[in-house]
Amino acid sequence: xxxxxxxxVNGKSVSVxxxxxxxxxxxxxxxxxxxxxxxxxxxxxxxxxxxxxECRVTINGRAHRRSCQTVCTAGMEICTDGP
Amino acid sequence: MxxxxxxxxxxxxxxxxxxxxxxxxxxxxxxxxxxDDNPAQGGQIWRGMTEEWTAATQSPxxxxxxxxxxxxxxxxxxxxxxxxxxxxxxxxxxxxxxxxLLAYDKLILAAGARERFLPFPGWTLPGVTGAGGLQSLxxxxxxxxxxxxxxxxxxxxxxxxxxxxxxxxxxxxxxxEQAPWPRLVRFGCGLIGSPGKLLQGAGYKWRLKTVRxxxxxxxxxxxxxxxxxxxxxxxxxxxxxxxxDYLACGFGFVPSLELPTLLDCRLDGGAVWxxxxxxxSVQGIYAAGETTGVGGVDLALIxxxxxxxxxxxxxxxxxRLFRARERGRRFVGALDRAFALREELKSLATAxxxxxxxxxxxxxxxxxxxxWREAKLQTRCGMGPCQGRVCGTAAEFLFDWQxxxxxxxxxxxDVGTLAExxxxxxxxxx
Ligand SMILES: Cc1cc2nc3c(=O)[nH]c(=O)nc-3n(C[C@H](O)[C@H](O)[C@H](O)COP(=O)(O)OP(=O)(O)OC[C@H]3O[C@@H](n4cnc5c(N)ncnc54)[C@H](O)[C@@H]3O)c2cc1C
Ligand code: FES
Numbered sequence: 001x002x003x004x005x006x007x008x009v010n011g012k013s014v015s016v017x018x019x020x021x022x023x024x025x026x027x028x029x030x031x032x033x034x035x036x037x038x039x040x041x042x043x044x045x046x047x048x049x050x051x052x053x054e055c056r057v058t059i060n061g062r063a064h065r066r067s068c069q070t071v072c073t074a075g076m077e078i079c080t081d082g083p
Numbered sequence: 084m085x086x087x088x089x090x091x092x093x094x095x096x097x098x099x100x101x102x103x104x105x106x107x108x109x110x111x112x113x114x115x116x117x118x119d120d121n122p123a124q125g126g127q128i129w130r131g132m133t134e135e136w137t138a139a140t141q142s143p144x145x146x147x148x149x150x151x152x153x154x155x156x157x158x159x160x161x162x163x164x165x166x167x168x169x170x171x172x173x174x175x176x177x178x179x180x181x182x183x184l185l186a187y188d189k190l191i192l193a194a195g196a197r198e199r200f201l202p203f204p205g206w207t208l209p210g211v212t213g214a215g216g217l218q219s220l221x222x223x224x225x226x227x228x229x230x231x232x233x234x235x236x237x238x239x240x241x242x243x244x245x246x247x248x249x250x251x252x253x254x255x256x257x258x259x260e261q262a263p264w265p266r267l268v269r270f271g272c273g274l275i276g277s278p279g280k281l282l283q284g285a286g287y288k289w290r291l292k293t294v295r296x297x298x299x300x301x302x303x304x305x306x307x308x309x310x311x312x313x314x315x316x317x318x319x320x321x322x323x324x325x326x327x328d329y330l331a332c333g334f335g336f337v338p339s340l341e342l343p344t345l346l347d348c349r350l351d352g353g354a355v356w357x358x359x360x361x362x363x364s365v366q367g368i369y370a371a372g373e374t375t376g377v378g379g380v381d382l383a384l385i386x387x388x389x390x391x392x393x394x395x396x397x398x399x400x401x402x403r404l405f406r407a408r409e410r411g412r413r414f415v416g417a418l419d420r421a422f423a424l425r426e427e428l429k430s431l432a433t434a435x436x437x438x439x440x441x442x443x444x445x446x447x448x449x450x451x452x453x454x455w456r457e458a459k460l461q462t463r464c465g466m467g468p469c470q471g472r473v474c475g476t477a478a479e480f481l482f483d484w485q486x487x488x489x490x491x492x493x494x495x496x497d498v499g500t501l502a503e504x505x506x507x508x509x510x511x512x513x
Contacts, residue, residue: 024226037443038441042310047200048215048219048223050120053467054440069120069162
């Protein structure tokens with residue numbers, strides 16, 4: 001896990017160990033809010049295994065991707081301003 | 084157009100049960116594949132473990148099974164989710180890149196279990212996670228060093244989680260177990276006949292000896308401004324507030340039943356019904372591991388082997404494992420009694436606490452209805468992307484509501500993937 005991958009979270013560049021998920025990259029830039037709920041509340045990962053969808057973000061323009069189940073690839077663009 | 088593949092034995096779930104099943108079924112040139120939603124292999128407990136890494140650390144069991152899996156030449160389709168059954172004998176799967184149709188002669192369901200999350204004020208704050216949930220996030224790279232973590236909920240898994248998080252540098256400020264101390268003592272005494280389990284438990288307790296472990300203790304509120312900063316616990320006759328960055332909280336596990344339900348497999352007592360050969364009520368479809376009842380890694384491995392052998396008609400090999408399975412099941416019965424959830428947990432959520440996190444439906448809104456079905460129609464609870472996996476399980480505990488049958492897709496899927504679902508039974512030649 002020594003190799004690093006660089007991705008962008010909300011336009012901000014960040015390097016994480018190869019094999020890390022997108023959820024790790026979001027946390028690495030200091031964010032705890034991954035999405036905004038129907039009533040406007042901040043939400044972040046709950047289950048860590050792909051069933052709750054609370055960690056969802058926009059990845060490379062595709063909305064509602066589960067950040068805990070998606071491995072970072074070089075240049076990946078992750079955005080946390082979605083519902 | 085989706086890719087098409089055909090397997091002699093197809094296994095859904097790449098945890099211990101699925102791996103064991105695959106190793107046993109992959110004989111005499113049979114084409115065997117494991118499909119798993121996770122990007123890395125190993126299911127929940129062996130998440131992301133590699134053979135070299137596990138051999139060098141404390142998990143020789145995982146290492147030996149991962150080696151067998153590699154040698155058995157099983158195809159592993161990681162990052163692949165089963166979303167529907169377009170017709171008998173075929174499953175529709177989706178990856179990040181495309182969709183595929185997976186046909187099979189025999190199918191083994193090893194879809195595992197998930198944590199039970201219970202609502203309490205503040206449980207939706209970022210920083211409040213599952214117990215196994217935080218462990219999974221850390222295993223996939225989430226930095227936890229120097230963070231203060233309270234671990235809460237129920238079951239032996241709390242110790243495993245605390246031990247793992249501490250290994251990664253977390254400061255564990257409290258382990259809160261809802262079960263009362265006398266029940267745990269009785270459970271511990273009952274383990275005299277299972278020295279392996281007793282030693283494992285003692286090992287955790289020894290490594291965590293400086294950590295406060297409280298029984299009869301559970302979270303009543305999580306507080307923070309936009310993210311978690313403290314948790315208030317019920318402890319004896321008092322409450323106690325603990326400052327922390329994370330609350331890792333799970334109240335036991337429940338079998339994942341969406342796929343078996345979709346395939347019309349009969350359920351029994353909240354798990355998939357199976358016969359002695361691990362075959363479900365649908366001929367040619369087997370089930371193994373926690374989808375048949377929550378029983379831990381050892382039982383999952385035994386059940387997986389039996390299912391793998393039975394699926395390729397090696398009944399004699401399978402039958403040799405029956406006694407080990409019987410012992411495993413007795414242990415599970417004792418676990419269930421020791422860690423049964425207390426009634427007080429049903430009143431943690433207040434009228435305003437959201438129960439359905441996808442649609443922000445509060446307890447009060449749900450309580451206006453008499454059944455899951457009615458509540459779902461009127462409030463949209465359970466209609467968000469988690470499809471009731473979180474709120475439905477909570478409502479079952481809170482209100483004794485039974486969930487109805489599931490409709491495909493069992494996970495949200497792309498429009499392109501869904502175009503592959505044709506009406507059941509309308510297939511030429513089927
Ligand atoms: C979050 C979590 C953490 C845990 N941590 C521990 C621990 O530290 N120690 C311990 O002793 N036990 C732990 N457990 C219990 C552990 O799960 C079991 O002991 C053991 O892993 C069960 O094995 P299994 O093969 O039955 O299921 P699992 O290991 O859960 O494997 C099931 C697999 O099926 C996959 N799957 C399910 N549905 C689909 C689908 N539709 N399409 C594709 N793939 C699918 C899942 O992604 C999963 O990888 C944990 C459980 C959970 C849920
Ligand atoms: S944290 Fe639950 S789906 Fe990612």
